[in-house]
Structure formats: C-alpha cells, structure tokens
Amino acid sequence: MTCSSCVPFMDHCLAVAKGLEELREAMNYAEQGTQDEQKFKIPKGRLGVTRIGDLSLQDMKKIPTLALIELTALCDVVGLELKRNKAVKRKAAERKLFGVSLGTLLENDEKLFPNTRVPLILQALLSCLEKKGLDTEGILRVSGSQSRIKSLEQKLESEFYTGFFQWDEVHQNDVSGLLKRFIRELPTPLLTAEYLPAFAAVQNIPDLKQRLQALNLLILILPEPNRNTLKALLEFLRLVVTRERKNKMNLWNVSTVIAPNLFMHKGLPNKIPEGKEKQLAEGAADVVRMMIHYQDLLWTVASFLVSQVRKLNESSSRRYQFCDRRIKNLLRKINLDKEKTEKNHGEPSKIVKVQASPFLKDSLEVRLTSGTKAADVLRQHRRSIFFWNGFFKIFFFSIPTGEHCLDPDTYLLDLYHVNPHAEWVIRQNPSFPRTL
Numbered sequence: 394m395t396c397s398s399c400v401p402f403m404d405h406c407l408a409v410a411k412g413l414e415e416l417r418e419a420m421n422y423a424e425q426g427t428q429d430e431q432k433f434k435i436p437k438g439r440l441g442v443t444r445i446g447d448l449s450l451q452d453m454k455k456i457p458t459l460a461l462i463e464l465t466a467l468c469d470v471v472g473l474e475l476k477r478n479k480a481v482k483r484k485a486a487e488r489k490l491f492g493v494s495l496g497t498l499l500e501n502d503e504k505l506f507p508n509t510r511v512p513l514i515l516q517a518l519l520s521c522l523e524k525k526g527l528d529t530e531g532i533l534r535v536s537g538s539q540s541r542i543k544s545l546e547q548k549l550e551s552e553f554y555t556g557f558f559q560w561d562e563v564h565q566n567d568v569s570g571l572l573k574r575f576i577r578e579l580p581t582p583l584l585t586a587e588y589l590p591a592f593a594a595v596q597n598i599p600d601l602k603q604r605l606q607a608l609n610l611l612i613l614i615l616p617e618p619n620r621n622t623l624k625a626l627l628e629f630l631r632l633v634v635t636r637e638r639k640n641k642m643n644l645w646n647v648s649t650v651i652a653p654n655l656f657m658h659k660g661l662p663n664k665i666p667e668g669k670e671k672q673l674a675e676g677a678a679d680v681v682r683m684m685i686h687y688q689d690l691l692w693t694v695a696s697f698l699v700s701q702v703r704k705l706n707e708s709s710s711r712r713y714q715f716c717d718r719r720i721k722n723l724l725r726k727i728n729l730d731k732e733k734t735e736k737n738h739g740e741p742s743k744i745v746k747v748q749a750s751p752f753l754k755d756s757l758e759v760r761l762t763s764g765t766k767a768a769d770v771l772r773q774h775r776r777s778i779f780f781w782n783g784f785f786k787i788f789f790f791s792i793p794t795g796e797h798c799l800d801p802d803t804y805l806l807d808l809y810h811v812n813p814h815a816e817w818v819i820r821q822n823p824s825f826p827r828t829l
Contacts, residue, residue, distance in 0.1 A: 442802075443693065522629065582655070
C-alpha cells in the first residue's frame with residue numbers, strides 16, 4: 394500500500410527510462426553536413442512542439458524538478474558524474490546596475506515596466522550593439538578603452554533610469570566590453586553556481602545528441618530570470634555570427650570570447666589543475682558554441698515532460714477531492730468517460746466550442762477532424778474576429794493543468810483525446826520585447 398502523496402513521484406520514477414527514450418526520439422534530428430555544421434530539425438509530433446513560455450507559470454514551476462530527475466538519469470546512462478556546487482552567493486554591490494543580482498534588477502525594472510523578464514540595462518546594451526555594432530570588425534573580441542568603459546559604467550549608474558543617457562555618443566567596443574563586464578560581475582553566475590560544473594561537463598559526453606539533451610535539461614532547470622537573460626544573450630550572439638563577413642567574428646570566435654565571462658566567476662573557487670587551462674577553456678567555448686548554434690532546439694519542453702506535468706496535476710487534484718464521496722463518484726464517472734474516449738480514439742470528427750472573447754460574444758463551433766491543426770482554425774475564423782494568424786494563437790486550458798499555448802501545427806483532435814474536458818480559447822499571443 395502506498396501513500397497517495399507518493400504516487401506522482403513513483404509514477405515519474407517509473408517513467409524515467411521511457412522518458413529518456415522518448416527524449417532521444419524527440420531529438421532524433423536529421424543530420425546535415427559536418428559535425429561542426431550539423432543542423433537539426435525538430436520533428437513535430439501530432440501534439441506539436443511545446444516551447445518554454447507555452448506552458449502556464451504554474452506548470453512551468455514543476456518542470457525543473459522533473460528535468461533534474463531526467464538529467465540525473467541521463468548522466469547515469471552516459472557514465473557522467475553530475476557535480477553540483479554549493480549555491481555560494483557573492484555579496485551584491487550597493488549599486489543600481491552592475492554587480493546587482495538579476496532578481497533585484499528585475500524587481501526595480503518592473504516598477505517602471507511591469508512584466509519585464511530581461512533586465513532593462515542588458516536590453517539597452519544589446520540594443521545599442523544591434524543597431525551600430527554588428528558590422529564592427531572584431532566586435533566582442535577587440536577591447537575598448539578601459540578608462541572609457543569605467544566612465545561609461547559610472548555614467549549609466551547615475552543616468553540610466555533618468556532616460557537622459559545618450560547611447561549615440563558611446564563607442565561600440567566600449568559597449569561590448571561593458572556587456573561582458575555586466576555578465577562577469579553578477580553576484581552569482583548566469584548559469585548558476587550550483588549547475589555551472591554540469592554545464593562545463595556537457596562537452597565530455599561523446600554523443601552530440603546526448604550533449605544537446607543534457608543542455609536542454611540544464612536550461613529547463615535554470616531559474617526563470619537566468620533562463621530569460623541567457624536567451625536574450627544567445628539571440629544577440631547569433632546575430633553577431635550572422636554578420637561574420639563584415640565583423641570577422643565566426644561562431645568559434647564569439648564562443649571563445651564569451652565563455653570565460655560565463656564560466657569564470659569571482660564567487661567560485663578557482664581549482665584548475667595545472668596544464669589543464671587550455672583544455673578547459675576549449676571545452677567551455679564548445680558548450681557556448683552549442684548553446685548559440687542550437688538555441689532554438691534547447692528552448693523546448695519534451696512531450697514526455699509535459700505529460701508528466703499533466704499526471705502530477707491530475708494526481709494532486711484527486712488527492713484534494715477524495716475527501717468528498719460525491720466528488721469521488723464524479724471523478725469515477727469522468728474516468729469512465731475518459732476510457733470511452735480512448736476507446737473511440739479513432740472517431741472521425743468532434744465538435745468543440747472555442748471562445749474568442751472579446752472579439753465574439755458567442756463561442757465558435759469548430760469541427761475537429763484528424764487533419765485539423767490549430768493554424769487551420771485561426772485561418773478559418775480570421776475574418777470573424779478581425780485578426781491575422783501571426784498575432785493570435787489558440788490556447789488550451791486544461792483543468793487543473795492551466796494554460797498551454799499551442800503550436801500552430803498541433804493536431805487538435807489528438808489533443809482533444811488527451812484531455813477531452815479542457816476549454817479552448819483564442820486570444821492575443823503573449824510576447825515580450827527583448828530590446829527597447
């Protein structure tokens with residue numbers, strides 16, 4: 394006999410082996426070119442691809458724990474020791490921008506712009522470089538003037554939030570130097586002190602696909618502020634690489650320059666074995682190279698993790714409601730209905746109601762067939778609610794799993810079979826600007 398509170402954990406442990414296999418299959422991408430130039434295409438299943446940000450905040454909070462279990466299992470499979478540092482925190486500087494924790498920066502920024510997910514100072518630095526620095530030869534590699542960088546830092550500390558700072562007057566190499574300093578002087582590493590050794594150890598995994606699996610899981614484990622900030626940085630670095638012909642900064646150059654700022658931190662003990670400096674530096678640069686090159690792949694949530702979140706939510710709901718016999722009988726009926734639905738999985742069509750408030754007062758009746766995708770529904774009803782596909786999406790509200798933004802290629806009848814009791818809503822696609 395098992396305690397009901399242990400059920401979700403036991404279910405997940407039983408699914409680890411299967412989950413790893415599904416993760417390998419989900420990342421079984423088509424290889425093209427040499428290993429340095431390999432490109433991978435994410436094969437979309439019938440339920441589409443779930444990206445970080447598609448899940449509700451409540452559900453996303455469950456992902457790191459599940460991802461850590463999967464990462465531990467993966468490390469066991471490949472024979473890699475998962476080392477974790479103690480979460481040592483360097484004392485934050487008594488300043489407003491540099492040497493300040495991401496949490497503090499975001500807390501201050503949200504007072505000006507609610508729902509800010511990437512620190513405004515980082516957005517400003519990246520925006521300045523994107524506008525004028527992408528074509529600068531040696532950008533990120535060529536150092537600016539240390540005296541100008543220090544002066545620029547002091548000026549930003551006093552004037553940034555006033556809105557009067559003039560970015561047109563600064564040298565691009567000074568801005569790139571300040572960007573690296575911002576990352577380097579965070580009180581805790583951007584990749585976190587706890588998991589920095591795990592990120593560094595990824596390059597020791599022989600198989601490329603398994604290295605990418607490990608990186609994907611590590612990124613899911615990161616705290617949300619760190620993950621959003623890392624994403625903004627990697628998107629910028631990819632832009633730098635795309636201008637290689639003009640700025641003379643290829644993928645390896647960019648990775649080599651940025652790696653020390655991510656992997657070397659004043660708050661961590663510097664225990665590099667003698668003679669291993671070059672090897673470790675190259676390994677760190679290789680990890681950064683992978684994060685830049687494969688970033689679209691790394692910001693996804695594997696379908697089996699989404700499935701495990703659903704199981705956790707369903708188990709939590711059952712434990713809460715079992716105290717009422719009438720609710721218990723209702724749940725039994727729902728389960729019977731679900732079994733009937735699964736038996737009729739091959740039904741040719743199903744009519745569901747989709748809410749399109751505030752565009753329409755009444756809900757839309759949509760017939761789902763085996764070939765109906767989320768994008769098809771948006772196109773079919775765009776004239777009725779005056780929107781275009783690029784700005785709106787279908788959202789799937791599963792009780793109690795919360796909101797799930799759907800991939801446009803999701804086959805809706807398959808999703809209906811997974812959870813026939815969910816609500817369907819069309820509303821504006823939530824997005825946040827990365828640059829000012």
